[in-house]
Amino acid sequence: MKKQIIQTEDAPQAIGTYSQAIRVSTGDTVYISGQIGIDPSTMQMVNGIESQIQQVFLNLKAVVTASGGTFSDIVKLNIFLTDLDDFSMVNKIMASYFDQPYPARAAIGVVALPRGALVEMDAIMVL
Secondary structure: OOEEEEOOOOOOOOOOOOOOEEEEOOOOEEEEEEEEOEEOOOOEEOOOHHHHHHHHHHHHHHHHHHOOOOHHHEEEEEEEEOOHHHHHHHHHHHOOOOOOOOOEEEEEEOOOOHHHOOEEEEEEEEO
C-alpha cells in the first residue's frame, strides 16, 4: 500500500501531528483530517457558529480539490458539534455544498474541540 500526503495552502496548515489528508493507492481512498473554522489566510478562528460552519466547508473543499476530487466523491462525513442545537444550521448550509445522493454521515455532540472551535468535520472520499 502506498500513501500520498495531500497538502494545500488553501486550507489551514496542520496544527499538530497530522496531515490534511492521506490518499491510499489501493482504491483511491482519501482520508481527510478534521477541519475547523480557521481562515487559512490568517490562521485565526472565524467568529460565530454560522461562519465556522461555512469556513469548515470551504476548508474541506480546499483539501478535497487538492486531493483531485469534488464533494460528490465524499462517501462519509463526520460532524462534531459542541452544541447539537446547531445541527439544523449544518444541514441548511450543507445543502448548498452537496447534491443527492448525500454521503453517509454522523453527527456527534462533544464537550470541546481544538482551539475553541464550535464545529469540526472530517471525511472519507473515494475517487
